[in-house]
Amino acid sequence: GIQVEQSPPDLILQEGANSTLRCNFSDSVNNLQWFHQNPWGQLINLFYIPSGTKQNGRLSATTVATERYSLLYISSSQTTDSGVYFCASLRGNMLTFGGGTRLMVKP
Amino acid sequence: DVKVTQSSRYLVKRTGEKVFLECVQDMDHENMFWYRQDPGLGLRLIYFSYDVKMKEKGDIPEGYSVSREKKERFSLILESASTNQTSMYLCASSPTSGRTLLAKNIQYFGAGTRLSVL
Structure with missing residues (x-):
């Protein structure tokens, strides 16, 4: 099956800093999704991005399908950005998740 | 808004107990x-169901079973709980049909159940 790897596994930022999270996948995928899990465990879909670039406020994501990676950019980070970020690829109806990047934003 | 509700946020069970985790969604998702x-x-995906009484194994089904008697409810069953099943369990739902490909591919998650098996 498809392997999904994320880096870095842990990240600590000072409020206001920018960061880039990376997701590599082992095979061509027809879609890629990014999720944020808040400290209370709730998982929210951020982006559905099979290719190209999308932006939503301070967050943006880019997927280069031909090179099998996706990047999530967080600009001007805030403490509310803390949590775990997952990327996942969809095969049929099933998602394969990466191991996640745990982000802590300090005030 | 889609709502996926898991019956418990925290559960503590003993080794060997039969454990039921319940999940209900209110959006008529298949x-x-x-x-x-x-x-x-x-x-990691344990099981999924694409219709009432239909189920398919995910990546790690061993030690688990599921039940879907009604469209809105999907239960995860640990027949004989073991300590290596201590984990966070998340339920999700998604539609089969949708106006766009995006709408069909979005999974909506519950808040999770943190299970400890002692």
């Missing part, structure tokens, strides 16, 4: 999923 989440491993 697909429902059970995942477990462990540090560094992300979410």
Whole structure:
């Protein structure tokens, strides 16, 4: 099956800093999704991005399908950005998740 | 808004007990999923169901079973709980049909059940 790897596994930022999270996948995928899990465990879909670039406020994501990676950019980070970020690829109806990047934003 | 509700946020059970985790969604979604989440491993699919009484194994079905008697409810069953099943369990649902490909591919998650097996 498809392997999904994320880096870095842990990240600590000072409020206001920018960061880039990376997701590599082992095979061509027809879609890629990014999720944020808040400290209370709730998982929210951020982006559905099979290719190209999308932006939503301070967050943006880019997927280069031909090179099998996706990047999530967080600009001007805030403490509310803390949590775990997952990327996942969809095969049929099933998602394969990466191991996640745990982000802590300090005030 | 889609709502996926898991019956318990925290559960503590003893080894060998039969454990039921319940999940209810209110959006008439065809697909429902059970995942477990462990540090560094992300979410791994245990089982999913694409219709009432229909189920398919995910990546790690061993030690688990599921039940879907009604469209809105999907239950995960640990027949005889073991300590290695201590984990966070997440339920999700998604539609089969949708106006766009995006609408069909979005999974909506519950808040999770943290299960400890002692």
